[in-house]
Amino acid sequence: MEDSALWHKILPEQRGLYPSYGIVRSGGRLKNNGRGKSGLTKGATPTQGSNVHIDTFTGGLFETNCFYLPEARLLIDAPQDAADWLQRRGYSVDGLILTHGHIDHVWDAAQIQREHTCDVYYHPETEPMVRDSQFFKRLGFNWEVSPIEPGITLGESPSEILGGIDFQLFYVPGHCPGSLCFLHKAEEILFGGDVLFAGGVGRWDLPGGDRDLLLGGIRKKLFVLPDSVRVLPGHGPATTIGVERKTNPYLQA
Ligand SMILES: [Zn+2]
Numbered sequence: 156m157e158d159s160a161l162w163h164k165i166l167p168e169q170r171g172l173y174p175s176y177g178i179v180r181s182g183g184r185l186k187n188n189g190r191g192k193s194g195l196t197k198g199a200t201p202t203q204g205s206n207v208h209i210d211t212f213t214g215g216l217f218e219t220n221c222f223y224l225p226e227a228r229l230l231i232d233a234p235q236d237a238a239d240w241l242q243r244r245g246y247s248v249d250g251l252i253l254t255h256g257h258i259d260h261v262w263d264a265a266q267i268q269r270e271h272t273c274d275v276y277y278h279p280e281t282e283p284m285v286r287d288s289q290f291f292k293r294l295g296f297n298w299e300v301s302p303i304e305p306g307i308t309l310g311e312s313p314s315e316i317l318g319g320i321d322f323q324l325f326y327v328p329g330h331c332p333g334s335l336c337f338l339h340k341a342e343e344i345l346f347g348g349d350v351l352f353a354g355g356v357g358r359w360d361l362p363g364g365d366r367d368l369l370l371g372g373i374r375k376k377l378f379v380l381p382d383s384v385r386v387l388p389g390h391g392p393a394t395t396i397g398v399e400r401k402t403n404p405y406l407q408a
Pocket residue numbers: 255257330331349357
């Protein structure tokens with residue numbers, strides 16, 4: 156675990172199955188395989204046919220996606236360079252939602268909290284990862300997290316209003332303790348973090364990971380959602396529940 160690149164390395168058994176991310180970072184803006192428009196989209200990739208604006212930024216070593224909802228002034232995850240991107244775009248954040256505490260998702264969280272004096276939402280199990288600067292060092296990773304000020308903890312819930320949006324929250328650990336997926340109920344968009352990817356799932360070999368917990372949680376909690384629900388994952392392109400239920404190689408019966 157001494158090599159920080161391990162964080163992102165694909166498991167041997169995932170090699171060949173896990174897709175290349177299909178998203179390239181260009182001048183700090185997202186390009187979705189050349190198919191979608193980069194930047195602020197409405198009715199285009201990654202939220203085709205929907206009525207919600209979502210701006211996407213992919214940042215850092217691990218090409219981590221974050222999502223900004225301008226009307227709600229909500230940001231979902233805080234990868235490296237996300238704070239600068241918000242400044243460049245002129246976005247202000249009232250609420251920062253953290254899907255889980257892995258460093259590539261919380262890298263800029265403290266800076267964003269400071270610059271925007273925003274609320275930060277996360278699961279209680281995420282707390283040590285974002286509040287204890289030595290958390291990852293103790294696990295053998297050479298990273299020091301900038302600790303955030305205390306946030307607001309959330310658990311699994313059928314309804315949680317954040318930024319005026321009604322979300323359903325699913326607790327799906329197994330990739331990382333405290334992983335939450337946030338379903339925007341009105342728009343049927345799941346902000347899934349590193350749980351379910353297009354053609355893949357989150358790696359389960361990191362500290363606190365558990366394959367059965369992860370796959371069981373996806374089957375029981377996410378795959379019961381309608382086929383049409385769009386999934387915006389923490390890495391790689393968007394997908395849908397229907398496509399993943401039918402074709403995801405990790406989750407076939
Ligand atoms: Zn992760």
